[in-house]
Amino acid sequence: MxxxxxxxxxxxxxxxxxxxxxxxxxxxxxxxxxxxxxxxTSTRSSHRPSGQSWTPAAGERVIPVLGCHGQAGATTVAVAIATVAADTSSARVVECASHTASGMSNACVSELGVDDRGWATGTRDAGVRLDRPWDVFPSADLVWTPTPLDAPSGLTVVDAAWEVGQLLATPCWLTALATGAPRVVLVTTATVPGMRRLREAAELLGTGRMIAAVVGPRRGRWPRGTDGAGGDLINDLAGDDRLVEVPRDASLATQGLSPAPLPPPLLHAAAQILHRLSQDNNPDDTQDDREGTLS
Structure with missing residues (x-):
């Protein structure tokens, strides 16, 4: 029996x-x-007390990437930016999602294990390092600060992985980065809801600081009503050369990130984002903006 x-x-x-x-x-x-x-589920909060600030290393350049809504493609865009940057310097992506919500769980070519700060580390093509938490976070203020870089300089792309409104209501190092960085990359989709969420995020973070990465077809082929849902913001971003069209890749959309190389059209879009960020982002001028935290 x-x-x-x-x-x-x-x-x-x-x-x-x-x-x-x-x-x-x-x-x-x-x-x-x-x-x-x-x-x-309170999870390794002893690694970083709530509200602790994060000071990037000397010469470390930090780019915050935030998704305007779930499944917008923020993690993919973050990895693509780091991949392009790795051609000229060391680069890593720090994903701040809970382990159970990671978009990078299958993205590494080589897994390097979990470090003493609780970050699961791996690498992929071009030597890009991927760091993701090995735990579950009920709120953003429990996310640990990134592991210090081994190299004296390099690029850290921070995938915030939290809804913008929720993040801004939770004082922590990640909030300070999102509100204090001179530029922030907002990722959304070429849909009516995606444009509405972009406008809401822009109002919270400041339209003058943002570069919009819109995943989908070229702007001229957006579905009816999409452009209008973005209002004047879309025209302003396009006029300032701060709107980047990110082509949707069917394989990535259905399979997610894998160890396979990213498609060239995606890397081309990431190069455009990186170029726009490089035009007016001097690491020496932004170090003070990234230090400290809201508390």
């Missing part, structure tokens, strides 16, 4: 997985770690 099945909740599975990570099921006593009394 079959034994009755016992229902297991998500919280129980999370605690069980935390126990596995802590070494509680290993035969080697030396490998066991002390049990963490805190729930794993």
């Amino acid at each position: 079959d034994s009755p099945r016992i229902g297991v909740g998500v919280a129980q599975l999370q605690r069980a997985w935390a126990a596995v990570l802590a070494g509680e099921f290993t035969d080697d006593p030396a490998a066991r770690k002390p049990a963490d009394p805190a729930p794993r």
Whole structure:
């Protein structure tokens, strides 16, 4: 007679997985770690107290990338920007989403493990480094600060991975970066809802600081009503050369990021974004803007 099945909740599975990570099921006593009394969903907050500031390394250039809505393609755009930048300097992407919501979970060619700060690290083509948290964050203020760079200079693309309004309501180093950086890349889709969310994000972050990356067809082929939903903002961005059309790739849209090289049209769009950022973004002038945090 079959034994009755016992229902297991998500919280129980999370605690069980935390126990596995802590070494509680290993035969080697030396490998066991002390049990963490805190729930794993509060998750490694001891690595970075709430509200801690982040100071980038000397010469480190930081580009914040924010999605205006879910599945806009912000992580893909962030990886593409870093890939283009890696031709001339070291580059990495720091994704601030919970581990369970990562868009980079299958993007690495080589996985390098989890560092002592809790970041799962890997690399992909062009030597781009990908850092993503190995835990779950109930709010943005629990996201740890990035691991310091080994190289004295380089580019860090920060994929904020939080809804803009929620992020701005949560004082932390990530909020300070989003509000203090001289430029911020906002990623949206060429849809009516996507344009509305772009306008809302622009109002919160400031239209003069933003570069819009719009995923979809070229502007002349946007679906009816899309351009109008963007209002004057779209015309202003296009007139200032701060609107970049990012072609939608069917494979990436259905399969997500993988170790495979990114398609050339996407890299071309990322190069345009990087060029626009380079025109007026001097790392020496922006270091002070990125230090500190709202608290």
